[in-house]
Amino acid sequence: MMSGNNNKPYTSGGQSMGSTRGDDTPASAVAVHGLVKRYGDMLALDYFDLDVHQGEIFGLLGPNGSGKSTAINCILALLTYDEGEIRVFGKPVTPTSYDVKRRIGIVPQNVAVFNELTVTENIDYFCSLYITDRKRRTELVDQAIDFVGLGEFRKFRPGKLSGGLKRRLNIACGIAHQPDLIFFDEPTVAVDPQSRNAILEGIQRLNREGATIVYTSHYMEEVEQIADRILIMDHGRHLALGTAEELKGMIGMGERISIATLDLDDKVLQRVRSLPFVIEAVWDGKELDVRCRRGERNLVDLLDVLNAGGINVGHLSSRPPTLNDVFLELTGTALRDSTEHAETRE
Template sequence: MTTESAVTVSKLVKRYGDMIALDDFNLDVKTGEIFGLLGPNGSGKTTAINCILALLTYDAGTIRVFGQPMTPNSYALKRRIGIVPQNVAVFNELTVSENIDYFCSLYVPKKAEREPLVEEAIAFVGLQDFRTFRPGKLSGGLLRRLNIACGIAHKPDLIFFDEPTVAVDPQSRNAILEGITQLNKAGATVIYTSHYMEEVEQICDRILIMDHGKHLALGTADELKSMIDTGERITIETLDLTDTTLDNVRALAFVIEATYNGRELNIRCRRGDHNLVDLLGILHGAGANVGHLTSQPPTLNDVFLEMTGKALRD
């Protein structure tokens, strides 16, 4: 990652009638990074991406890609961009090889130059044994891999991945994430959206959280976690917790939320140095038997929930 910007969005405003989809939205993606863009449904992610790609007009603001203004006629810039959409976009009438060749031809018109690129893309996504298959014969995971190959065969410098692992098996998900990391190591800048927080935390250098068309927070996963009030989550096995004891747990100053299902007590805590000690003091004082106990640090899901008031899938 460098200090140079691959994508710079400044004070972007996009309206649909009376609705403001993007409200003075700012974004700065550095060249060479994997950048996570997170937001609940309707937050403005897709609108922002379509504006960056010059697929939508906007009301105010500026967009620059690799230091140059991005317009509908910026064909030289567009040749440097690859898009892997959430919805698989391939032709059912064409084979795997033919699909990749077609999408590559949109950027590389000479067939002789395309042939090695197509072969490299097929190998990169592991579809060598399926090159003559049509999409209808591929599993969901293989179809996602084909979708990726179609978007990256022309070797773009900037790649947008929009939910690339939706509804795929764990093996294919791991292969896709490893592939994205390899593309990045080879020099591509990546903008990545996902509803899977563990993926974002695994591969993204920095993460931006947005909602209602606005920039809410930006940083590494650890930096984002340090911005919130939520601390650890504690889970305790106990079979004899009374309503009175549960009320006493909820009354502790550091407890944000405490739930009990008859077997497990789950507590979401604020940051503190003695949370677990104080909690166990309440339970032992009430004579509750304590079994297995776990304490987990805050997650990106906690960050997202506290900043937006919603789960990512809402």
């Protein structure tokens, strides 16, 4: 479990959530306008826009190949781009913008540590890229180790750590210099649920203590759990932006009803599909899954049709729309399906 020492909390120099300019407009941490990135004939970023407010957790949601990592690498000046403008804390970013880059931390999707170094030595090395004073760096390394809960492993080399502990080490290396802006690129890939929860709790704590977070993922539940605002992207384009509830309110779907039944026939299924509130109805031989428009009597009317057809009904459930439903309505493809079948462009 990521945990902090009360005597040595992580403290970022960033402004707290809700920081504004004089006109009450939220201060911008990252502003991207009309970003275009091409790889030959392939358009990886298609006039992409992004505005991250200082002090927020900003979720960047999209399947593999949607352009998330490409956008981040352009923001960090690790990739050149063809058109557009990028500013971080109001300043343009170039490969030599060291004053801005010192305020940024990056936790990459792939664990990027040195197998020959111990936990402490790894964190110290990455911290030394920003902090030259040895005494101050020692304090920061200790704080980072404490923050991610690796105190008993500080002399271990990465090869001796579990996958979840390696992810925590990866995070410590990215945050040891206490940046104001931190990019987390798929930090929970292939980790166990306990480590996943610890990572998400740690990210939320970093935010509470002053850091602006940009969190990229194709795991909808994670983004919905921690993000203040969410941008959905695909094919290098900005599709929709808002809080999780605002995004769900953008679509026509009101609920998804699932009913366990083994004896549904085609005639009754067609009657279900003809109901005016039904967007889609699918039966897999065991469960009827119905996507519905907003309405107060959807479940009652659906059960009336099934009862009239003599269909035996077992367990049933109704749930509000998810971010995957938002993505499905915006793109025609489920986010998880896109993730499984997309060609990687990042």
